[in-house]
Amino acid sequence: MDMLRELFSFQMNPWELVLRGSAIYWFLFVLFRFVLRRDVGSIGIADILLLVLIADASQNAMAGPYETVAEGMLLVGTIAGWNLLLDWASYRSKRLRAIVDPPPVVLVRRGRLILSTLRSQLITVPELMSKLREHGIEKLDEVKIARMESDGEVSVIRFPDKPEPAEAAPDQGQNARR
Structure with a gap:
């Protein structure tokens, strides 16, 4: 005891x-x-x-x-x-x-890197691109805005889907000759 x-x-x-x-x-x-x-x-x-x-x-x-x-x-x-x-x-x-909580910081705006922010946060372009690929993004021009949130995660808002350019209709004159 x-x-x-x-x-x-x-x-x-x-x-x-x-x-x-x-x-x-x-x-x-x-x-x-x-x-x-x-x-x-x-x-x-x-x-x-x-x-x-x-x-x-x-x-x-x-x-x-x-x-x-x-x-x-x-x-x-x-x-x-x-x-x-x-x-x-x-x-x-x-x-x-x-x-x-640190405020979110913008890393990409309208498809363009904010290099000063990347520098101040000590984030390399390959690190950022890796995080963007996790969101299914291959090219910067797909990104409307990407922010590093207070927890260190990167949140991404894409541009609204742009319609694919329509394929050119076959020339009616060529089809008629065949």
């Missing part, structure tokens, strides 16, 4: 854990939202490595020398609580949503 009591007690001040967890949560939020680039809907090996290294580097700063299950639960609860609160608040507030 003493072992369970020790396992679920607090060795560290609970408010210190909440403060540490909050500080690291907000630091990582700002880092991911404003410093790191959005990817075009994929996770590469470098992205996974970055997440693992960030998790490892921030663990000690966030947790300090905590040793009990209760302290770990409080820390995880603090991080989950901030995430839930931020989702709820951004749902309720347009201003906060504009800060939390």
Whole structure:
């Protein structure tokens, strides 16, 4: 029984854990939202490595020398609580949503690449063309507008289907001679 009591007690001040967890949560939020680039809907090996290294580097700063299950639960609860609160608040507030979620950016307009946007988002033309092919688009002139959304996915609106040019009717004079 003493072992369970020790396992679920607090060795560290609970408010210190909440403060540490909050500080690291907000630091990582700002880092991911404003410093790191959005990817075009994929996770590469470098992205996974970055997440693992960030998790490892921030663990000690966030947790300090905590040793009990209760302290770990409080820390995880603090991080989950901030995430839930931020989702709820951004749902309720347009201003906060504009800060939390990056706005969609136009990559292609009327069949033309917006090179300045591609450059600023660090998206190569082959990456973009790959995403367009996933939407069944082979040529840029099929695209009315393509945007990178806040989640990194590319959304595409095609031009309305253009009627195929009608085949020329056979020359009546030639048919009559046969």
